[in-house]
Amino acid sequence: MSDTNMRAGYRGPAGGWGSLKGIAKTEMNGRSRPSALATLAVQNKPGGYMCSSCAWAKPPVAHVAEFCENGAKATLWDLTSERCTPEFISRRTVTELRALGDYQLEMAGRITEPMRYDAASDRYVRTSWEEAFSAIAAKLQQLEPKSVTFYTSGKAALEASYLYALFARMYGNNNLPDSSNMCHETTSVGLKKVIGSPVGTCTLEDLEHCDAIFYFGQNPGTNSPRILHPLKRAVERGCKIIVFNPLREKGLLEFADPQNPVQMTVGKPTPLAAQYHQVRPGGDIAAIMGLCKRVLERDARTRAAGTKRILDTAFIEQHTHDFDAFMSKVEATSWDEIEAASGLSRDAVESAADVYCESQKVIGIYGMGLTQHVHGSQSIGLLVNLLLMRGNIGKQGAGCTPIRGHSNVQGQRTVGITEKTSLAPMDKYRELFGFEPPQEDGHTTVEFLEALLDGSNKAFVGLGGNLAKAVPDHERVHDAWSKMELTVHIATKLNSTHMMPGKKSWILPCLVRSEDDTQAGGPQQVSIEDSFSCIYGSIGRRTPASPHLLSETAIVARMAKATLPTNPLWKWDDWAGDYSLIRDLIARTFPEQFYDMNVRMNLPGGFYRGNAAHERIWKTESGKAEFTIPTVLNACGVGNAEGHYHLVTLRSNDQFNTTIYGHDDRLRGLKGSRMIVLMSPAEIARAGLKAGDKVTLVGDAGDDVRREVSGLEVTPYDLPDGTLVGYFPELNPLVPLWYHDKASKTPAAKGVPVRIETA
Ligand SMILES: Nc1nc2c(c(=O)[nH]1)N[C@H]1C(S)=C(S)[C@@H](COP(=O)(O)OP(=O)(O)OC[C@H]3O[C@@H](n4cnc5c(=O)[nH]c(N)nc54)[C@H](O)[C@@H]3O)O[C@H]1N2
Ligand SMILES: Nc1nc2c(c(=O)[nH]1)N[C@H]1C(S)=C(S)[C@@H](COP(=O)(O)OP(=O)(O)OC[C@H]3O[C@@H](n4cnc5c(=O)[nH]c(N)nc54)[C@H](O)[C@@H]3O)O[C@H]1N2
Numbered sequence: 143m144s145d146t147n148m149r150a151g152y153r154g155p156a157g158g159w160g161s162l163k164g165i166a167k168t169e170m171n172g173r174s175r176p177s178a179l180a181t182l183a184v185q186n187k188p189g190g191y192m193c194s195s196c197a198w199a200k201p202p203v204a205h206v207a208e209f210c211e212n213g214a215k216a217t218l219w220d221l222t223s224e225r226c227t228p229e230f231i232s233r234r235t236v237t238e239l240r241a242l243g244d245y246q247l248e249m250a251g252r253i254t255e256p257m258r259y260d261a262a263s264d265r266y267v268r269t270s271w272e273e274a275f276s277a278i279a280a281k282l283q284q285l286e287p288k289s290v291t292f293y294t295s296g297k298a299a300l301e302a303s304y305l306y307a308l309f310a311r312m313y314g315n316n317n318l319p320d321s322s323n324m325c326h327e328t329t330s331v332g333l334k335k336v337i338g339s340p341v342g343t344c345t346l347e348d349l350e351h352c353d354a355i356f357y358f359g360q361n362p363g364t365n366s367p368r369i370l371h372p373l374k375r376a377v378e379r380g381c382k383i384i385v386f387n388p389l390r391e392k393g394l395l396e397f398a399d400p401q402n403p404v405q406m407t408v409g410k411p412t413p414l415a416a417q418y419h420q421v422r423p424g425g426d427i428a429a430i431m432g433l434c435k436r437v438l439e440r441d442a443r444t445r446a447a448g449t450k451r452i453l454d455t456a457f458i459e460q461h462t463h464d465f466d467a468f469m470s471k472v473e474a475t476s477w478d479e480i481e482a483a484s485g486l487s488r489d490a491v492e493s494a495a496d497v498y499c500e501s502q503k504v505i506g507i508y509g510m511g512l513t514q515h516v517h518g519s520q521s522i523g524l525l526v527n528l529l530l531m532r533g534n535i536g537k538q539g540a541g542c543t544p545i546r547g548h549s550n551v552q553g554q555r556t557v558g559i560t561e562k563t564s565l566a567p568m569d570k571y572r573e574l575f576g577f578e579p580p581q582e583d584g585h586t587t588v589e590f591l592e593a594l595l596d597g598s599n600k601a602f603v604g605l606g607g608n609l610a611k612a613v614p615d616h617e618r619v620h621d622a623w624s625k626m627e628l629t630v631h632i633a634t635k636l637n638s639t640h641m642m643p644g645k646k647s648w649i650l651p652c653l654v655r656s657e658d659d660t661q662a663g664g665p666q667q668v669s670i671e672d673s674f675s676c677i678y679g680s681i682g683r684r685t686p687a688s689p690h691l692l693s694e695t696a697i698v699a700r701m702a703k704a705t706l707p708t709n710p711l712w713k714w715d716d717w718a719g720d721y722s723l724i725r726d727l728i729a730r731t732f733p734e735q736f737y738d739m740n741v742r743m744n745l746p747g748g749f750y751r752g753n754a755a756h757e758r759i760w761k762t763e764s765g766k767a768e769f770t771i772p773t774v775l776n777a778c779g780v781g782n783a784e785g786h787y788h789l790v791t792l793r794s795n796d797q798f799n800t801t802i803y804g805h806d807d808r809l810r811g812l813k814g815s816r817m818i819v820l821m822s823p824a825e826i827a828r829a830g831l832k833a834g835d836k837v838t839l840v841g842d843a844g845d846d847v848r849r850e851v852s853g854l855e856v857t858p859y860d861l862p863d864g865t866l867v868g869y870f871p872e873l874n875p876l877v878p879l880w881y882h883d884k885a886s887k888t889p890a891a892k893g894v895p896v897r898i899e900t901a
């Protein structure tokens with residue numbers, strides 16, 4: 143067996159000793175400060191701070207250690223003892239810093255003071271907060287509001303997010319894209335259309351009652367490890383987990399609970415997936431059509447025999463729209479077509495469907511494997527169709543659960559960060575703050591990039607994130623980025639987007655969530671929303687990394703105050719001094735969901751802001767849950783013939799988005815390099831390659847732009863035909879900007895058409 147072949151084989155379960163070693167390694171490598179581990183003890187607990195990694199729920203009755211390997215890494219990484227001072231930064235030119243790359247920039251540690259870009263010397267230099275706010279304000283006042291974009295990456299808490307959205311609208315635009323535009327926007331648009339709710343319908347409790355979970359395109363072992371506890375409990379009480387994923391992800395195969403001493407020492411890991419279907423990229427539409435076809439076939443038999451129907455006919459009648467049209471479409475779709483588009487056999491799909499038919503309460507879970515496709519909204523529509531056929535939405539133990547990404551990404555949308563005017567609380571803005579909000583929809587992330595490329599977007603303010611690195615089509619985007627008049631980054635650590643400064647540019651360093659945030663009104667709490675629409679208070683107690691840091695809320699308030707005219711209703715100083723006043727504003731803006739927010743957010747488990755679809759109230763066009771009629775059977779935008787592949791770009795176990803912690807991917811058994819391309823042994827042979835060869839991937843989307851990434855090591859891996867897999871963000875140059883979900887414009891990072899070139 144070749145070296146590369148041996149690499150691809152991690153024998154341990156997800157969780158287990160490997161995850162504890164991962165935490166210990168971070169504790170040492172990340173050079174986190176003494177007592178950082180003690181800080182973890184209050185992570186995700188009532189009275190503690192909420193993890194800044196993923197958006198999984200924080201249960202009311204917390205574990206002794208309510209954190210996972212990757213949540214711990216994210217916190218320890220925040221609490222590094224390394225400091226990125228102005229001396230450190232101004233020693234090198236920005237061009238030199240940019241050449242260091244994201245990993246080295248991250249390693250420089252926490253930014254300690256505000257910095258201004260000095261174009262003459264090509265360096266960032268120390269500045270004061272007063273200088274920064276007044277100069278940024280002066281520039282913003284000169285610019286046409288429509289030419290400025292206010293981006294948010296999903297971490298900032300509800301208080302900062304609410305003020306940020308308000309600021310953008312008072313300034314004069316709705317250009318409020320969020321990392322969600324590259325992530326679950328497909329959900330916000332797709333789910334809203336079919337069930338009238340832009341977010342998942344389940345509560346955490348539903349996971350304790352379901353008989354089956356249909357699990358599509360999400361990698362829990364790495365990206366939301368705390369879900370492994372409820373999944374394990376579900377399996378132990380007989381629930382069946384049916385997985386659809388091109389990769390056999392360890393976290394869905396088995397789990398050893400690192401918080402269970404017996405399982406960690408003598409016990410066997412708990413097997414999770416009852417069935418694992420290695421669907422081809424984008425093949426979920428066909429796979430679900432197959433599931434529905436089998437459901438209809440079995441229902442026809444029950445109808446003929448006069449036994450209990452498989453379809454929930456009463457539910458379909460009362461609550462849904464367009465079922466007959468969907469049924470005709472399923473009947474007209476042949477098994478041959480389904481097998482070809484999904485890459486799965488009829489037998490396999492039927493055995494999955496049989497579990498569905500035999501379960502009374504089913505949850506559909508999904509992640510980026512469904513959302514990041516050209517026809518991703520249709521995949522989500524189809525999953526909802528499947529659930530609707532047996533009334534699996536709006537009853538205990540059933541529903542639809544998108545797994546969100548950043549820890550407050552869902553909440554940011556809830557409190558007004560949206561480019562879509564129809565989703566923003568415009569009337570309340572008028573009523574509470576006495577101004578006329580702009581009427582025109584703003585930029586999604588893709589639209590911002592288009593405006594950047596055509597020169598009409600002149601300024602960028604980023605509340606977190608590493609946007610230039612996270613987006614498609616790097617080469618073109620990076621060329622345009624520094625042509626902007628103004629770039630402002632509210633950040634904790636350096637990253638490569640900061641190293642593409644506009645003509646005027648500032649880096650404004652902020653606190654992290656576990657740090658003490660004391661303002662004029664005393665120590666402040668913030669709040670966040672998880673994937674289950676629960677809102678929690680979070681309080682940081684650690685001494686801030688530097689005395690010069692400001693909170694995100696304070697930075698937004700001070701920037702707004704400096705930029706906007708004075709108005710007695712716009713109380714930036716009061717709001718920044720006492721965040722409970724901002725929460726009162728949130729409660730007045732969204733009274734049905736956020737009443738008594740200041741009290742309720744500190745109840746154990748937070749408070750549930752409710753979901754109409756969960757109550758079977760459908761806020762859709764027809765007033766009912768909508769069946770979707772698919773127009774395609776595969777969600778990829780471009781088909782693939784012999785020698786043409788679909789590339790899936792995804793996360794390793796050692797990264798948080800563009801922040802790379804290390805070069806291993808423990809759960810996939812891959813070590814040492816991220817510049818790899820995974821391919822099945824059969825595809826390697828068909829392409830005339832061998833393991834260890836270095837190849838170039840070239841964009842194959844049919845436009846004239848040459849897109850390529852070279853130096854990728856061919857690595858054998860168990861994958862469906864025609865599928866290549868590699869890492870985000872290294873492979874982002876291969877994703878065309880125009881290649882995105884049709885309905886929501888979410889970049890289609892999971893089915894990128896590519897060819898292989900050898901040197
Ligand atoms: N530790 C850690 N945690 C994180 C993050 C992180 O980077 N690190 N990122 C956070 C963010 S912002 C997000 S959005 C989430 C992302 O969490 P995920 O949704 O898990 O995202 P990915 O890692 O991109 O993996 C997508 C999964 O979909 C599968 N897949 C790919 N294409 C298809 C397809 O066509 N069909 C199906 N059925 N499956 C497919 C892949 O094999 C992979 O298992 O995680 C969040 N949590
Ligand atoms: N090819 C491909 N591209 C993708 C994806 C994919 O799967 N494949 N996934 C997409 C998805 S799902 C997402 S969400 C995006 C992610 O896109 P972003 O959210 O823009 O990227 P991140 O890497 O999460 O941002 C990390 C930076 O945020 C800053 N930061 C960290 N913590 C804080 C904090 O507490 N406050 C502030 N103000 N700043 C902080 C640091 O400077 C850090 O460098 O990428 C998308 N791009």
Ligand SMILES: [Mo]
Pocket residue numbers: 321324325326546547548
């Ligand atoms: Mo995300």
